[in-house]
Structure formats: C-alpha cells, structure tokens
Amino acid sequence: MNDVVLEVAGLSKAFGGVHAINDLSFTTRRGEILGVIGPNGSGKTTLFNVITGVMPATAGSVRFRGEAITGLPTDAISRRGLIRTFQSATVFKNETVYENIRRSSIFGCIGKPSWFFRPGVVANGQRRAKETVAELLEFSGLSDVATTVAGTLPYGKQKILGVVIALAQQPTQLLMDEPAAGLNPTETLAMGQLVAQIRDKRSIDVVLVEHDIKMVTSVCDRILALNYGKAIAIDVPAKIVRHPEVIDAYLGVDHE
Ligand SMILES: Nc1ncnc2c1ncn2[C@@H]1O[C@H](COP(=O)(O)OP(=O)(O)OP(=O)(O)O)[C@@H](O)[C@H]1O
Numbered sequence: 001m002n003d004v005v006l007e008v009a010g011l012s013k014a015f016g017g018v019h020a021i022n023d024l025s026f027t028t029r030r031g032e033i034l035g036v037i038g039p040n041g042s043g044k045t046t047l048f049n050v051i052t053g054v055m056p057a058t059a060g061s062v063r064f065r066g067e068a069i070t071g072l073p074t075d076a077i078s079r080r081g082l083i084r085t086f087q088s089a090t091v092f093k094n095e096t097v098y099e100n101i102r103r104s105s106i107f108g109c110i111g112k113p114s115w116f117f118r119p120g121v122v123a124n125g126q127r128r129a130k131e132t133v134a135e136l137l138e139f140s141g142l143s144d145v146a147t148t149v150a151g152t153l154p155y156g157k158q159k160i161l162g163v164v165i166a167l168a169q170q171p172t173q174l175l176m177d178e179p180a181a182g183l184n185p186t187e188t189l190a191m192g193q194l195v196a197q198i199r200d201k202r203s204i205d206v207v208l209v210e211h212d213i214k215m216v217t218s219v220c221d222r223i224l225a226l227n228y229g230k231a232i233a234i235d236v237p238a239k240i241v242r243h244p245e246v247i248d249a250y251l252g253v254d255h256e
C-alpha cells in the first residue's frame with residue numbers, strides 16, 4: 001500500500017463567479033512525482049496557492065502527512081515541509097547566488113522566528129546553513145556561479161536558483177509551478193533532470209505543474225489533468241496522453 005502524502009478533498013476556490021478550483025479531490029503518494037496539466041486558467045496555480053495557504057479555500061480540505069493544514073498560515077505550512085516554487089524566477093537579483101541560497105536556508109536551519117532569541121540557536125543554525133548552501137550548490141550544478149550576481153545569470157540558471165532557494169527550506173514535498181516556463185530546449189532538459197534528481201537523490205516528493213508535455217510525461221509517475229478547476233483524469237502518463245477528454249481539452253490532437 002502506498003503512503004498518502006497530500007490529500008486534497010472536495011477543494012473549491014471561487015473568485016466571484018469564476019470557479020478556479022471546483023470540488024477537486026486527489027492524493028499524492030510517498031516517493032511520487034505527480035504532474036498537473038491543463039489549459040491556461042484551469043486552476044493549476046490557484047491549486048498551489050490554496051494548498052500552501054496563500055489564499056483561503058472556498059470549500060474542502062487539505063491534509064499533509066496525515067495532518068489537516070487547511071486554513072493554516074503559509075509559514076506554518078512551509079515549516080511542516082510543504083514548499084512551493086513560482087511560475088516566474090523569484091530570486092534576489094542584486095545578490096549573489098550564494099547569498100540567495102544562504103538567506104533561504106537560514107530560516108530552514110534556525111526554525112521558528114522566536115528561536116532567533118535562544119542562545120546558541122543562531123550560531124548553530126548559521127553553521128548548518130553554510131553546510132546546506134555548499135551541498136545545494138554542488139547538487140544543482142551552480143557551484144561555478146556561486147559568486148555571480150543572480151540577476152546577471154541566464155534565465156535558465158535563475159530558474160534553477162529559484163528551485164534551489166525552495167530546496168534550502170528543507171521541503172519533504174515540493175510544489176513546482178512551471179519550472180520550464182520561458183526556458184529553451186536545452187535548459188528545459190536540464191530542469192527535467194533536476195526535478196528527477198530532487199526525488200531520486202533527495203527523496204523529496206514532487207507535484208509538478210508544467211506545460212512542457214514531453215518533460216511531464218518523461219519525469220512523472222502519474223499525471224492529474226485539470227479543466228475548469230475539475231479533474232478530468234488522474235493516471236499514468238501513457239494513459240493520460242491517450243485519454244480522449246484530456247486530448248480534447250488540452251493536448252489538442254485528435255485521438256484515433
Ligand atoms: N487572484 C485572483 N483573482 C481573481 N481571479 C483569479 C485570481 N487568480 C486566478 N484567478 C482566475 O482563476 C482561474 C484559474 O487561474 P490560474 O492562474 O490558477 O490558472 P493556471 O492553470 O495556473 O493557468 P496558467 O497555465 O496560465 O498558469 C482563471 O480564470 C484566473 O483568471
């Protein structure tokens with residue numbers, strides 16, 4: 001039996017008359033990369049926003065590793081190990097790559113803001129943060145640009161840095177919103193490999209929102225297809241790419 005990690009049940013989010021998420025239910029499993037696909041405006045980013053507490057749900061619930069997290073503030077959710085990345089590269093453009101990762105890891109290593117006042121906690125946290133940064137630079141292949149100012153990096157590297165900043169917060173599950181958006185084919189390939197390694201080498205579960213269907217089908221164990229905030233299907237990639245409704249709504253190729 002596969003362990004359930006994320007449990008989304010009857011989740012809805014309305015913006016006025018727009019039902020961005022509409023009675024959506026699905027689960028993710030331990031060790032899994034779950035892809036989420038769907039047309040523009042089908043609710044993928046809203047799903048991440050509601051799961052991570054950026055905006056409240058209109059209805060429904062989210063459980064993470066057996067615990068109800070619906071309605072918790074974002075920092076309480078991220079401290080539980082559920083971390084997301086953003087659709088556009090979100091880095092401190094005037095800081096070096098090293099400093100970007102260090103800033104993020106310091107919170108992961110020290111813990112709650114109130115712990116900043118405990119004797120020894122900061123020094124300990126800073127030491128561990130330094131180790132974390134070194135390890136993450138190595139893991140992500142960004143070591144040779146560690147002292148480069150982030151805003152001067154090619155966009156593909158900035159997006160990798162965005163992912164590393166999220167990894168520095170010590171996730172057990174990472175929600176990735178279009179990591180390949182705006183990347184060229186070579187950069188997309190590198191990003192796909194990074195996503196696979198996040199699961200394979202770091203044992204972090206991943207939910208991957210992505211329009212690049214080649215990347216999604218090659219890297220994901222299962223794929224959830226959304227349309228108008230509802231699940232059309234959730235299945236293994238080989239079945240999703242042949243699913244008539246998914247083809248009609250998203251893939252746009254006639255099935256035989
Ligand atoms: N803050 C908001 N206020 C009002 N409407 C919103 C808000 N955020 C999203 N929406 C609407 O909710 C729907 C879902 O948007 P969402 O951004 O989640 O789609 P998406 O699947 O991520 O699209 P894309 O593939 O373009 O990133 C859209 O109709 C969008 O206009």
Ligand SMILES: [Mg+2]
Pocket residue numbers: 044045046087
């Ligand atoms: Mg989006």
